[in-house]
Amino acid sequence: MRDIELPGAFYVGRVRNAAGTTTDEPLLIDARDLTTHAVCIGMTGSGKTGLCLGLMEEAAIDGVPVIAIDPKGDIANLALSFPGLTPAEFRPWIDEDEARRQGRTPEQHAEAVAKRWSDGLAAWGEDGARVRRFRDSAEVSIYTPGDSSGIPLSPLASLEPPSESERTDDALLSERAGTTAASILALLGDESDALAPTHILLVAILASAWRGGRALDLAGLITAIQKPPITRLGVMELESVFPAKERFAFAMRLNALLASPAYAGWLSGEPLDVARLLYGPGGKPRISIISIAHLDDRQRMAVVALLFDRIVGWMRAQPGTSSLRALVYMDEIAGYAPPVANPPSKPPLMTLLKQARAFGVGLVLATQNPADLDYKALGNVGTWFVGRLQTDRDRDKVLDGIQSGASGRGLDRAAAASALTALASRVFLLHDVHGPAPLVFETRWTLSYLAGPMTRPQIARLRAQPSAGGAPAPAPVAPATAAAGHTGRSRPQLPPEIPQCVLPGGTAGTVYRPSVLGSARIVYSAAGGSDVVQDVHLIAELGALGPDWSQAREIAVASIDSLLASAPAAGASWAELP
Ligand SMILES: Nc1ncnc2c1ncn2[C@@H]1O[C@H](COP(=O)(O)OP(=O)(O)O)[C@@H](O)[C@H]1O
Ligand SMILES: [Mg+2]
Structure with missing residues (x-):
């Protein structure tokens, strides 16, 4: 039997024999194979998330950092790893409604869950020591763009230039x-x-x-x-x-x-810095989970597209490699690389699928339906995990997808089709361009406690308790406020037909306040013919009721033109418009 702790090999489950029984033979996937990316397809409940969490745990144990996009909240379960496997560790995270339904006190339920987890792990040749190894190998952090339940992330705070x-x-x-x-x-x-x-x-x-x-x-x-x-x-x-x-x-x-x-939360928070998402201080690998469950569809699209884009930028700055340098995982990929439309997320995702291999960046994409992914994307995928599917049509579509790509060569379609019939939950067909024939396996028990989708309060609780796996929050960068707000770094916007200027002589500490400039030319006509001309410039601060001329003050400037030409001081702040 192969050793599940072999370096560079990911323990994902155990092989099933022709009779459909799970054997003792561990299924180990060469980490390098994932540089040609993997897709994981199966209906709800087929065990996709469990399988992919297992892959990420293996990556961490192997020192490979992970960025995971979490549309539902269940990837955050990676922060729930309890090396002691004691009821007390599970207690804060159990489903109390479930306990009630089963007629148990929360304590009794926690005991049952802890036992289920340690028995489950034992049945797969795993134990608390392996849970500890996983936990010690990578820091799990949950980022919540635009929200402070997890680590706030601001994908738009600063639009940094590419390399x-x-x-x-x-x-x-x-x-x-x-x-x-x-x-x-x-x-x-x-x-x-x-x-x-x-x-x-x-x-x-x-x-x-x-x-x-x-x-x-x-x-x-x-x-x-x-x-x-x-x-x-x-x-x-x-x-x-x-x-x-x-x-x-x-x-x-x-x-x-x-x-x-x-x-409100979009302009403050950590900037989207891929190197920082992948490695902690001292180069320790991280599992950075970007939770998007709390966002609306537009926001999700923007975050996912910007994240893929930044990963492209980061990747191109790395030297080439044949080993797996980082894993990028996205659950429920439907809508982000669709066959016909071209949403913002699709071009950078296609670029990653085509180019990331040379830089050792492996993508793992999970979806319920093969029709959710552009065929051109599937052509670049080397590893297929296919679980239970809803209909025969879905099965045919998956087989079409496998055959359409480079990995389809030599696929025995009839054999694969029959293997895909009536798969149990957590049982997958593995078709791997690197491997020999497709095989069927059952996924191993996850080291992390699969508590189900985590709510915002739970994510906040994780963050407050680094001991539960959440990383302490790094200090957010100074907010880059937009034009709204009391005073901000940005100049309030006015219609272009209103001439605008700033008073000269500002410094970085200056706060520009909205005011109205009134200019008048007073001409004193003298009897002798030589008129005296005097220009007066008054500025009145703009309040909610308009300019207050009674408090206006006179300013001395050479000319209106020189005033219009003066530039605001770098680093100055701007008061809000009334
Ligand atoms: N590897 C695993 N170890 C332990 N339990 C698992 C595993 N995979 C799945 N499960 C159980 O099966 C349920 C459904 O699996 P899940 O991975 O969420 O399916 P999917 O993502 O395909 O909808 C999970 O909530 C969990 O209880
Ligand atoms: Mg899932």
Whole structure:
């Protein structure tokens, strides 16, 4: 029998024999095989999540970091690992309703669950010591974009420029800018394609800043929409394709969105930094779970697209390798790489499927239905885990998918079809381009306690108790506030027809307040013919009732033109508009 702790080999389950009985033979998958990616397909309850959690546990034990996108909340179960296997460890996480239904006290139920877990592990040749190894090998952190129940993550706080090599390659630069632009537009519910002026303008603004190695924040982006760094879109004048008035309306829409309560948490939190998601201080591997269950569909799309995009950027900065460097997992992939449509998440995901192998980044994608994934994506997948399916049609579609790709060579369709009939839960067919014939196996017991989808309060509880596996929260970076808020880093937006200026002489500590400038020229006519001319400039702060001229103060400036030309001080803050 093979040793389940063989380095570089992932213990996923035990092989079944022709009679359909699970044998003692462990199924070990070579970690390197996952660099050609895996898909896991099966109906609800077939055991996909259990299998993939097992893969991530193996990755961690092997020192391979993981980024996992969690649409439902059950990947967060990876934070529930209890080396003592005692009822007390399980007690805070058991389902108390379930206990009631079974007529048990919570304590009795915790005891039953702890026993179930230690028996389950024992039956698969695992024990508390292996749970401890997993726990010690990687820090499990749960990120909640735009929300502080887990570690807040702000995918849009700072739009960092890509690496030098991507910046100097126009195709790569526009690819990266394209995904960021499409993600921002997705948040606005704007599904217009890459040819829409909004999309082209955002790409142009991002590319212009990034080419110069500059990061942009959203406030800068909103300003640039009104004062773009370009005068032409393609061969046409910007002003005729996308006039200032429409650009202002677009900037306002973006600003209003970000100022809405639903986005309150979007501008503060850790920036989306892939290296930081993968490795802790000292290079210790992490399992970073990006929980998106609390987000609406648009927000999910934007987060997933931006995350895939940043992974592409990170990956390209790594040296090539043939070993597995990192695992990227997404559960319930439906809608993110669909066959026909092209949502923002699809281009970066396709890029990963095509290119990540050379950089040792393996993708594991789980879904209920093979029709959820673009065939072109499936062509790049080397490993297939197929569990129980709903219908014969689903089975045929999976087999079509396997045959359509590189991994389909030599597939005995009839044998595979019969193996796929009437699979029990947790039983999967493995078809692997690297392996010999397809085989059937039963997934091993997970080291982590599968408590089911975790709620926000539970995630918050995990975070408060690092002992339960949640990482202590790193200090969030200073919030990059949008135009809303009392004072912020961003200049409030006004219609372009209103001339705007700042008083000269500001410093980084200056707070600019909205005021109205009144200018008058007083001409004293002298009898002798030589008039005396005096320009007076008054500024009145703008309150809720308009400018308060009774409190206006006079300022001394050389001319209105010089005033209009003065630039705001870098690092200054801006008070809110009334
Ligand atoms: N590897 C496993 N170890 C222990 N229990 C498992 C395992 N896989 C699945 N289960 C049990 O079966 C249930 C359904 O499996 P799950 O992986 O959630 O299915 P799917 O993701 O396909 O809907 C889980 O809630 C869990 O109770
Ligand atoms: Mg699942």
